[in-house]
Amino acid sequence: MKDEDKTLQSPFRRRFLQGSTALAAGSALPFALTSANSWAQSSGGQPRTLTMLAWYGHAEPDIAAEFEAKYNCKVKPKYYTGGDNMLALISQSPAGTYDLILSDAEYVPQLRKAGYLERLDAKDYAFDDYFPEFQKFPGHWDGNDLYAVMVRFGFLGVAYNTEAVPESKARSFKVYWDPAYKGKVGHFDWYLPNMGEISLYAGHKAPYKLEKEQFAKLKGVMKSLRPQVAGFFDYGGTFSGLKNGQLQLVCGIGDWITGTLARSGAKVSSVVPDEGGLQWTESLSIGKGTRNPDLAKAFIQYISSAQGQVKSAKMAAYPALIPNRKGWELLGQSDPAEARRQGMVLQGHNVMDDIRSGKITFRQLPVQQSIEDWNDFWSEYKEKA
Amino acid sequence: MSNTSRRRWPLLLPPLLWQLTFFLLPLLFLFVISFWSVVNFRLEPDMTLKNWDFMLSRSSFWSAYGHTWSLALGAAVVTTCCSFPAACSLAFTVSERTRKLALMFLVVPFFTSYLVRVYSWQAFLADNGIVNALLAVVGIDGLPMLNSDFGSLVGYVTLALPLVTLVQTMGLAQIDRNLIEAAHNLRAGPVRTLFEVIIPLAKPSLVVGALFAFILAFGDFVAPTYLGGGAPPTLSNLIIDTTKSGQQWPRAAVVAIVMILTLVLTSIAAVRLAYGRRK
Structure with missing residues (x-):
């Protein structure tokens, strides 16, 4: 298949599968995930390593195990505490050290200006499923160029x-x-x-x-x-x-x-x-010079998908709100108590009301x-x- | 060069290489980066005094310096006083076998992480912790111990006490018993013997033990953070704050160098006090 064809067809297939996900919990992941097995086989079955710079928890089994199994890879984290610590680690490492960079949203412009991030293709990600407020999150875009995908807040x-x-x-x-x-x-x-x-x-x-x-x-x-x-x-x-x-x-x-x-x-x-109140926001970017751009992109697709978002909302290390509306639907079906506890319910008062009220x-x-x-x-x- | 000296050189080489690689070179690097700049969160080689000027002109730096100094001094005094009775007992009143056994047990605390030991102190020192519960039994109102200088001191003593007791015990055990017996024969009471015979003879081990306690406390980050509540900040806390502040590693290097200089000067003074001749 030609590259152009992939670009045209992937979003459609992904959206179709994600729609199914909302109705049948756990039934599907984006296109990239469904093709994971064949991809792993084509790479000779040798596990690949996806390096990630992140807050603690983002590469733990409750989040990454399913992705690792599907892609025959190992997510290798380097955990940090705080944005400055993250910047220190990046600035002291050669380009390509980290395939994925999870950062607090306020640091994304700094990372972009310093040349630490790869540009992303917005079409690769399920922004249509996101609440409108989070589709063009401040600082993640430079004009029409995307550099980070918000994953939780x-x-x-x-x-x-x-x-x-x-x-x-x-x-x-x-x-x-x-x-x-x-x-x-x-x-x-x-x-x-x-x-x-x-x-x-x-x-x-x-x-x-x-x-x-x-x-x-x-x-x-x-x-x-x-x-x-x-x-x-x-x-x-x-x-x-x-x-x-x-x-x-x-x-x-x-x-x-x-x-x-x-x-x-x-x-x-x-x-x-x-x-x-204040909102903290965590976003994923692909590190400049990555040797695994496809795998890094697949991880962002995985965690920003409805099913990945449910995992993220319930992360063992620390729970969070999620920007994907379909993720809310799935959470409401699979764990209504947690959805209520966090205020991610589609009927009645929810956290989006707090945001929309300007609070x-x-x-x-x-x-x-x-x-x-x-x-x-x-x-x-x-x-x- | 004699044959003996020539044979000794290969033996000296590993420690020299070790010190050069893991002490002198990093120290030199620390000194060099104190003159570097930070541009857009990145370290840039430079030759500027602005980091020194910035840090040394801050009142917060000098407050942290004074606070760290007084806490470390307090830790040295308290640890020395707490260790001394135990060291005297081990050196003078127990058998050789018991002493060896006790010295072995003094090493046991190092088998557990210092961080874990400090965390466990929180259960004792908290407002609703074990110590206050026991005080309540005897009718004493709860005392604020956690998140205070007292809490920090408890952490420092936890860190240094086994080591200081070891050093003191070894020093006291080497005192010539004939001198103590002579003091008794000359009708010196126990207190006078202690202050005029034992302490002067044990001075090097007491001072070196106190110096160890001072050094450990001066650079410790764990106790002031988890038992002292991080306020007012010590120099170790200040280093953390400084690196958080826009990646200011050069400013943190200034703080670290001042700490090293302080410890070097204190060590020189302590060694002179320990081994200086009596007039």
Whole structure:
């Protein structure tokens, strides 16, 4: 088959199969997946290696095993914690080290400008199945050129201990200042979500686009919170602090931590407060100089398909919301409890309503100030109670 | 060069190569990148003093420096004081066999990851943890221990105590017992014997033990993060923050070099104190 013919025929066959998926759970994957066996055989049956730079969990068996079996390959991850860590790993590695790069959406433009990403063909991916809000996600496109496919997202708001903090109080960032929780408020140790949340509380509709006076105001509001704060914690510290009850409120996180804890029975939850919440977004790109472009593309197709999206929503490492509407349908059929818990229900109030009401703002890098300006203040803030 | 010296050279070569490869060259690289720049999240070779100027002019750096110094000093003092009674017992009151057995047990904590040991302390030090539960039994209100300097100190002591006890025990065991008996014969009481005979004679091991505790605490990242709550930051925390801040490895290198210089100077002072002649 000629290349042009493949290009013309693949999307149709893929969409047809994906439509079937929504009706019969687990019955099909995109075209690329159905042809996996023959592909593996044609490559002599030798397992191939697909390298992936990602947050923890994206190459674990609950996500990648099915793909590995179908494609006779092994997804080899290099896990990182935080966008800067990711940038460090990429910048220190030769081109082609990572076939796939999973990044937080705000870092995609940086990666693109630095020349770390291959251009993608939008026709290869099931954007028609995505909610319209996510089909042209900011920063993923440079004009008409696509560089990243959004695969999951989540909200950041107030994370709280359900036995110690009533939900009615958690519905405002003001709860962080409540004297009843002095010394029980923790920060996830990353300036970006914390300062973004407090910026929302300070009344900034665009929490990362601050004029000089607004930035000064943000600093003032944050300093007033400092006496309430127990400490600054990484993923493990936040996890254990919430679990052992040492922390009753945590700023800068959401269901991606509390949802995981709640699965193990911890009395914790997250809520998007009335002042609004932030959205974190994870997207997949193909690394510049990859030696496995087809396999990398197939993985993005797999994880952005309805069935892959269900896996992603329920990822063992940390759950997330998914942008694929057909993924919502499939999740509603296969695990209605989880669909309800995460607010991904097509009937009634759902998370898309929060986005459409303007309550949610995308997390992004500082616009008017430099990253260093924000991080310097973060260090200063940590210094003194 | 004598035949003996010539024969020794091949034996010295492996440690020299090791130090050159895994200590001197990385140290040199660390020093060099402190003068580099970061452009678009990428390290670019350069020769600028702006990283030094930036870090050394920050109040947050000096606060972290002072905090790290005082915590490490506190860890050295507390660990030395906690280890000394155990070391004295092992050196003077138990049989040779028991001492060897005890010394072997002192190594056992190193079989478990330090991170795991620090995490397990959270169960003891949390507000609703084991220690506060026991205090409640005797009518004492709960004490805030986790996410404080006290928590950090507990972590440092956990890290350094076995090593310091080993060093002290070895030093005390080498004290000439005749000198202690002579002090008793001259009617020196136990306290006077301790302060005027045993401690002066054991000074090198006490100082070296304290120095180990200081060094381990000064560079430790785990205890201040998981038991100290990461605030106020220590220099190790500051290195993490700095690398998170737009990939500023050159600025982190400045912090690391200042830490190394501090430890070198402290070590020189400690060695002089330990082995300096008494007037």
